[in-house]
Amino acid sequence: MPTTSTHEQAAARETSRVALVTCDRIPDLEDDDRLALAPLSERAVTAEPVVWDDPAVDWAAYDLVVLRSTWDYASRRDEFVAWAGRVAGLANPADVVVWNTDKRYLRELAAAGVPIIPTDWVEPGAAGWSGAWVDVILKPAIGAGSVDAGRYRLDDPVERQAFDAHLARLTGAGRTALVQPYLGAVETAGETALVFLQSPDGLRFSHAATKGALLAGPDEGVDGLYREETITPRTATAAELAVAERALSAIPGGVDRLLYARVDLIPADDGTPVLIELELTEPSLFLGTAGGAKERFADAVAAAVRAG
Known part of the structure; x- marks a missing residue:
């Protein structure tokens, strides 16, 4: 009796259309995001790279609009957040984008008792x-x-x-x-990036990665959109997960609306983890660093599409 492949089964179902939003400097998505394309296809989701400020894009034609490598926004933040406010079905939502694209959110997290790097x-x-x-x-x-x-x-x-x-x-x-x-532990322990993805049980920890030290001296400019990072897999500690959960619990509006989150931590001088940044807008998710990560991301996207 002939069998039907997973791909054929997906093709037989109604296919959803999702925009993976990038910028014109990376029009075909960065390498890590492309890892999710095949798993999304297997879940009957056609994912397309789309540049956020392309005036020809019909955003209403997509079932879901997922922010990814929009890394040119910093010099045009007002324009970027205005665009986000016009796009229906944006993940993460526009009000989260407004809050998270200005690092003054760290003040709110500190006031809520989250241990942040002294600032x-x-x-x-x-x-x-x-x-x-x-x-x-x-x-x-x-x-x-x-x-x-x-x-x-x-x-x-x-x-x-x-x-x-x-x-x-x-x-x-x-x-x-x-x-x-400057916390010197970054040179030995690196930064810990903890990635959380939406699941049937809510926003849940997926995997972690280590980011090597980036800043060795005075700013001399960057040739491109970002400084190159050294990324390796990491096993998160209980202390790191506890700080991450504390940070996530302080997000205005709660975490149920989030498709993803990344919590970046570093050891303080006494070894306890402190928050550097809470990435909710356009973080690399390091899908290639952990088995099953790209599938979990695809599951989160597919579930968000079904939820409407």
Whole structure:
């Protein structure tokens, strides 16, 4: 008796159409996202790469619009969040995009008791920064891919001058800046990225990865949309998962509306994990680092389509 393949079974069902949203610098999606195309097809989901600011796109033609590598948004955030507000069926939702694309959300998480990396905020118009930390990271509150970020040793006069110039460049352009202490554990333990995906039981931990240290010195610009990262698989610890769950529980509106989330942590000087960033808009999900990850992502997308 002839058998029917999984692909043939999927083709026989009604196929859904999903946009995987990217930018014009990566029109065919980045490598990691392409790993999900075949699993999505097996679940009767036709996924297409679509550039977010392409005026010819009919967003209403898609059953679901999934934000992925929209990494050019930082210099055009107002335009980006306005676009997000016009798109029905956006994952993650537009109000989450507004909240999460400005790192000042860290203030809210800290107020909710989430352990975050110590942070000083320098607003436009400030005279500068004169805190006590000597080895620091400087980056913009609205940014992606570690662009416009640098590390400075402020006891070195040359680096102090470079720090002051970098800070003036950010705040002079009307951008809020973050100053944070450099945590040396990043050089040995790296950052832990914990990926959560929606499931029938709610938003659940899927897998983790290690990101190697990125910022070795003052900002000298980035040739592209992001700094290249070294990514390896990781086994999350109970302490890391506990901090991640605490951060997720503090998201305005709750996690049931989220298709995905990525929680980035680093060990503090005492070894306890602290939050660096909560990525809800366009994070790499590192689907190639763990068995079953791309299938779990495809399951989440297919379920979101069915839910309407």
